Every structure is written in C-alpha cells, then in structure tokens.
Amino acid sequence: MTTTVTVLIADDEELPRTGLRTLLSARPGLDVIGEAADGAETLALAASLRPDVVLMDVRMPGVDGIEATRRLQDALPEPPKVVVITTFENDEYVYDALRAGASGFVLKRAPSEQIAQALRLVATTDSVLFPDAVRRLVAARPGPPPRPARGVPALTAREAEILRLMARGLSNPHIAGTLVVSLETVKTHVSNLLAKLGARNRTQAVILAYECGFVIPGAGGPAETPAG
Incomplete structure (x- = not known):
C-alpha cells in the first residue's frame, strides 16, 4: 500500500503558492492539505493540520521561514519535516534554515516531479536530501563559520x-x-x-x-x- 505524504506549502506570494499546490496535488503519493502566507500562519496550520512535510519559502514577512522552522521544532512533539524552497542554491537564508532544523532544500526552478520526489523522500526515508547540494552550499559560504x-x-x-x-x-x-x-x-x-x-x-x-x-x-x- 502506497503511503500518502501530506504537505503544507508556505509562501508569501499567492501565485507561486497556488502553482505549487496545483502541480504537487497532481503527483501520486502527495496530498497538499494547506497553504500559509507567512511564518506565523505556517506555525498555526502545522499545529492544527499536522502535515508530514512543510515546503517552506524562507523569505517571508514577519516570521520568516528560518524562524518558523526553528519554532516548529520546539513547538510540536513530532514536528513536520521541513524542505526549504529557494530561488538561489547558495542563498545564506537556506544555510540558516538547515542549521535551524530543515531537512533539505529544493530550487523553485526544479521540475515539479523532482520537488515531489524530494518531499516523498524526506517524509519516508532517513537519508540526507541531495547531499552534494548541501556540501556545495557549505563550501560556498563566504567568511568564517557562524560560530567558532x-x-x-x-x-x-x-x-x-x-x-x-x-x-x-x-x-x-x-x-x-x-x-x-x-x-x-x-x-x-x-x-x-x-x-x-x-x-x-x-x-x-x-x-x-x-x-x-x-x-x-x-x-x-x-x-x-x-x-x-
């Protein structure tokens, strides 16, 4: 029996959010159960809907995706996995989101099936998502690490x-x-x-x-x- 992965999409822009919902809902094994327009709404919906994965934009007004990721880990006994969706692979915000507890990231320009596969993998396996991309993200960081x-x-x-x-x-x-x-x-x-x-x-x-x-x-x- 195929496991259905429930997804909450968090993005402050309505058009990309709606587009992602349409594309991902058409993919087998995924059920988009909610949309949030900012980090505060993401936290509230995650608590009530209990999705398996949050597809999180990091650049949102108010409570951004980094802080929302961090708060999710602390607020819920079994927090959803978080996959960051970003325009730029070497975005400093993505690095901070991973350090805050996100399980991985995908690019907005990636094919919808690749994004869908990433959500399924994060929800159902115990491996690091796109390990080479994570390695390149760390290697591309300018300056010293954020802490000694x-x-x-x-x-x-x-x-x-x-x-x-x-x-x-x-x-x-x-x-x-x-x-x-x-x-x-x-x-x-x-x-x-x-x-x-x-x-x-x-x-x-x-x-x-x-x-x-x-x-x-x-x-x-x-x-x-x-x-x-």
Missing part, C-alpha cells in the same frame, strides 16, 4: 564512521550494508551521535560536522541525486 569551530564531541570510532557516511547521503539501510552491521545497530549509533552533536536531524548533524572541520566540504561525494 569547536571540534566534534567525543564520538566513538563507529559513530565517526557513520557520520562520514551520513555526509555522503547514505540512509540507515545503506550504512548497515556498507559496514556489515544490523540496521538496529546503525539506528542506535545515529541516535547517539545526534544527541552528542545536539542535532535535530541528520542534515543538521552533517552541517555541524562541516562547520567543525570533521567533514571537509570539498571532499568527493556521491552523484547529485536524492539519497534513499
């Missing part, structure tokens, strides 16, 4: 190995296969390293690992496809 590099907290050798595989976009089953360990073992290690890093999700953990110099943004990675 502090080094990665004491990870076990296995946790460190798993964090590097997460940065490549591997999901838990793929990591288990690569390391020849059980899926439950991988899940335990991932849970432990997220707690040690103080990360809300895998993408935020990878961002922190890049910032600390634990993973080098310029290092090679997988082909530019959605992980999963």
Whole structure:
C-alpha cells in the first residue's frame, strides 16, 4: 500500500503558492492539505493540520521561514519535516534554515516531479536530501563559520564512521550494508551521535560536522541525486 505524504506549502506570494499546490496535488503519493502566507500562519496550520512535510519559502514577512522552522521544532512533539524552497542554491537564508532544523532544500526552478520526489523522500526515508547540494552550499559560504569551530564531541570510532557516511547521503539501510552491521545497530549509533552533536536531524548533524572541520566540504561525494 502506497503511503500518502501530506504537505503544507508556505509562501508569501499567492501565485507561486497556488502553482505549487496545483502541480504537487497532481503527483501520486502527495496530498497538499494547506497553504500559509507567512511564518506565523505556517506555525498555526502545522499545529492544527499536522502535515508530514512543510515546503517552506524562507523569505517571508514577519516570521520568516528560518524562524518558523526553528519554532516548529520546539513547538510540536513530532514536528513536520521541513524542505526549504529557494530561488538561489547558495542563498545564506537556506544555510540558516538547515542549521535551524530543515531537512533539505529544493530550487523553485526544479521540475515539479523532482520537488515531489524530494518531499516523498524526506517524509519516508532517513537519508540526507541531495547531499552534494548541501556540501556545495557549505563550501560556498563566504567568511568564517557562524560560530567558532569547536571540534566534534567525543564520538566513538563507529559513530565517526557513520557520520562520514551520513555526509555522503547514505540512509540507515545503506550504512548497515556498507559496514556489515544490523540496521538496529546503525539506528542506535545515529541516535547517539545526534544527541552528542545536539542535532535535530541528520542534515543538521552533517552541517555541524562541516562547520567543525570533521567533514571537509570539498571532499568527493556521491552523484547529485536524492539519497534513499
């Protein structure tokens, strides 16, 4: 049985918001259950509708997408995943949204099926969305990191190995296969390293690992496809 992913679209411009709703509603496995015109409305609708994913524009008046992403993580016991939608791949707002807890980002000019696939993947898998794009975003940031590099907290050798595989976009089953360990073992290690890093999700953990110099943004990675 196919899982239907419920989506809330947040964008302050009515035309793009309506266009996205029309395009995504026509895609199998997606159900657009609401639209919000700003961050405050996004928070209210997310609390009442409980979508699986919020497709979030970051540049909105009042409560912007970054702050809305941050508040969603704190306000709801099981917050929806957040996928940022942006015009420019190297937008500083996107980087800040990922650090605030967004699971990934997509470009507004991307084909609707690619956006739909990203929403499905974020809702139903445990891999980092478009890991090469995240790596390029970190590498393109001008100047020093937003906070002093502090080094990665004491990870076990296995946790460190798993964090590097997460940065490549591997999901838990793929990591288990690569390391020849059980899926439950991988899940335990991932849970432990997220707690040690103080990360809300895998993408935020990878961002922190890049910032600390634990993973080098310029290092090679997988082909530019959605992980999963």
